[in-house]
Amino acid sequence: MKNIAKLMSIALVSGLIVSCASTEQKIVQNERIVTNPIDLNYRFQPNEESRREAADPVLEYFKGYYYMFASKSGGYWRSEDLAKWEYIPCTTIPTLEDYAPTILVYGDTLYFTASSGNTRIFKNAHPETDTWEEVDTKLTYRQHDPAFFKDDDGKVYLYWGCSDVDPIVGVEVDPKNGFCAIGEPKSLIEHNGDKYGWEVPGKNNEEPRQGWNEGPCVLKHNGRYYLQYAAPGTQYRIYGDGNYVGDNPLGPFEYVEDNPFSFKPGGFIGGAGHGHTFKDKYGNYWHVASMTISVRHWFERRLGIFPVVVSDKYGMYALTTFADYPFCIPDRKVDFEKEDINMGWNLLSYKKKVSASSSLEGYEPELANDEQVETWWAAQTGNKGEWLQMDLGKLMEINAIQVNFADHNFNVHAPHGPVVYQYYIEGSTDGKNWTRLIDEEKNEKDAPHKLHTLSAPAKMQYLRICNTKDMEGCFSLFDLRVFGQGGGKVPAVVTGFQASRDENDKRIYRFSWEPQDNVTGYILRWGTQKEKLTHSMVVYNNHYEARYFNRDSEYYFSVTAFNENGVGK
Template identity: 45%
Template sequence: MMNKYIVAFASVLMLLFTAEARAQQRTFCNPMNLNYRFWSSSREAADPAMIMYKGNYFLFASRSGGYWYSVDMLDWKYVRTETLPILKYAPGVIAINDTVYYLASSRMKDYIYYTTNPFEDDWKRMDKKLPMDVWDPQFFQDDDGKVYLYWGCSNKETEPIRVVELDENMQPKTEPVICIRHNPDEYGWEVFGAKNETGENGYNEGPWMTKYKGKYYLQYASNGTEFKTYADGVYTADSPIGPFKYETYSPFSYKPGGFIGGAGHSATIQDRYGNYWHVTSLSIGMRGNFERRLGLFPASFDKEGVLRTYTAFGDYPTIIPSGKMNPKKESLFTGWMLLSYNKKASASSFLEQYPVMDAFDENVKTWWSAKTGNKGEWLSVELDDKVTAIKAIQINFADHEALLNPDSTNIYAYRVWASIDGKNWEVVVDKSNNARDACHDYIEFAKPVKAKYIKIENVKDVPGDGKFSVFDLRIFGMQKGKKPKKINEFEVKRDYDNSRKALVKWTLDDSATGYVVNYGTASDKLYTSVMVYGQDSVQLTGLNKRVSYYFSIDAFNEAGITNGTKKIEVE
């Protein structure tokens, strides 16, 4: 009997500890920590649509086998569904009164689905198909109650982004109106290619409408979902059907650098406090073009109505606020710096093409792999002596050689150990009995960890005969020391034969880990950023012709960020 009481007491303590840890969690880290579905040799989720419904955020994505909902955008619950065509691409979703409507992309005339209970797999098909096929659909309801359907996904001039108004039965009541045509000759970021180099049309796709202070912001993606240069631009109008004017600060959502790139085909929503967020597609693209993930970034409109997305340090820990915040005065970046980049590391084993240092290079397109997926494989890193507090870790599992099908899960069971001296170790994360498929697992510590060494150990064989493998083991926190020097001298050379391109160059600082190049169309609106590590230049390929730009450069290391104050204007 006494043993039963002891076990019960221990269980209560564990529940209390877990509840406390969860209650204190206030941050997340991109890529979003979701159960991404397997397709062939890799996972995929992209082309997100997010809505609010009855106090919850609902998140839908391409070919995910289901969808997610959350009350706080931190803890996501998965709803597997068989009553939706969920294995199709790029869904459009809207909540109207107490009903949620869903439309998948299709190259044939298809149905809209609906439910009044999206918390369960309880969707029904509407009686009548749409009279036209749509790809990358998105619904929008205006303040007057009118509902519109936008769609478009093509690199062809004959297939622009269009809109129709819908009637009360969700059927078109108007003829399609053209909203956005291709214009890569003027807008560099619309040119297809990893570096916008082909000269061909990109895929203009993924429309999303947001209304702000009476103005209609029609957002769209280009140039290709497989590229880190995939981004979102915006047109504006005084009517939901246009005519639309291109905003020359586009792309407003752009992330070609950092750990994982791409910030296109997105949804812009307000949270329960009125703060704006932009949920996007992110690209890995190593085991197929559609090896993709989801990212969530703060967004805002400035006082002139310029739409921006905060992607600088966008794959570092970010705060989910508990109230309305002022983006001009407050930042949702935690200030926790990356402590593990390019540090000395070791492992139980490694494959020649997947060395240990690839787990600490801030590049999701490379990874470390052990020789096996067996229990006991491990990966370890030695941090600097000046580290004062480890606040969070992100473990990005790579599923190397895992032979899994779409209905499989790859649940990693592991422990994270910490040590001051490399000899005496303490378990700081124990997921030996993990039941959650989380290939980008993020742990925010309830109390900061003090350690010089961090080690992750596999405690169960990896499913699907896969190898124990990690894209990157990323450790965030605080470190003593001097921040890097301010970047006072740099140059910008714009290619005047092709003014969609410019080279930004500076002198490397040995004390800097990396740099953030900021630029924009006004000296006080440097809203676009590119993060690089260990480079002394950035080739920008997504500029707009006949637009002047202003530039500055921030430098950062483990101790913090030194903001650049010098600005250069280039016509």
């Protein structure tokens, strides 16, 4: 099994070298290897407790670049490849600080509006520069969480909705006449928390009230219209995006039973809601969405990007199982249903022995590798020389290290320049003699979730990250995550799996199975189609309760164990 797994890994990486970098050097390939959350210069907010935020993303391909806007970011980003992002500060859109932006490609111009409760729209034929102009708008509806959609026939529609009471609505608009509405808005999606457990708010969908239906987005595929919406609240890991489908851009729409199509309640960082589905320049579908931290403030959020399968047989679903592990952005058309873009590198750092130069009470070193972005290690100071050390337990092959900085006790508020960390990471086989693996001592980029992919795998047992810059606040890490090959056996098949449905509330399932030694965790999969389980949850115990199922649907389940050597059967 070990040799088979190794051969599979070599084959996968070799294929990705070809697809991601053609015949160029590995360093080019490495630049296409990413993970979630997306590593961006997330802006600190102008008021309240110092914290970064970006959410409610929208992304479109325009004139050779991908343009991405997100709430509360002070600007926007562009990219040629979805892997490397350039930040463009923006001062010419006075409503840029409003939540939930949307953009529209119409002719040779990009249009922008946001959830301001007014009707201001801006345009720019050259968004690589901050030269936006206001449109003489004739739209009179006050919309929250707006979303543009342009159909194949050139007609344009505007959708909006952000409420625990009001529906998602839509109306046709005329961009050539100041986006004047054509007809009256139509109610399209109502709240159905009593039927669909994932629409119910709470950390575990447990609160006895309706959640928020919000953040619509429309996608057309094979002549059918997918009206997407988010629920139940951005502060929860169970925040996701669902679909209704119809034959007309203004409905009627029918609920897709296998909802939510974008969902990531588990792993290092959770949440995959209030997003936008788009096609890349090769015709691949992706979904960019909000991910949650929500500790310092309930709007403390990040962005994630997920490949999307759109299948005539199985419907639409985002691939989120290992979306916070390294994967490669392809430079060609890919069948995501059949071809895995994950790099095949396993998590080596989970709950390994750690020590540190210092720590604050409640922010101990053990919180730096617990796979929970909501907790973190913080040194007592931000002084040069603070460090965190990890013992992997034995020699392991390291391919990549993700550094997630927690900004503890920072006092940074917008507007601000780049918030730059400087550090190095070294490795050792014996804990005495050290080799520098990553050198960021001269770093000048604001990169709080940096994934470092090594040019060649390094066999190490010990790793240490050391701060090399005196800074305000404390040197701190949400998690220091290490990826590679453990060199041992993958877990055996899970036994004793049981799934029981609550007799009084069929939206609730409870699961249990026999625990295994030598595992990192388990992947619980489910779906309404036996041959294609489209959803997953990473669980670290041998039991789990979930309340996000449809009341009237039947489900199929499986559970698989995984560890630092791979995924079992």
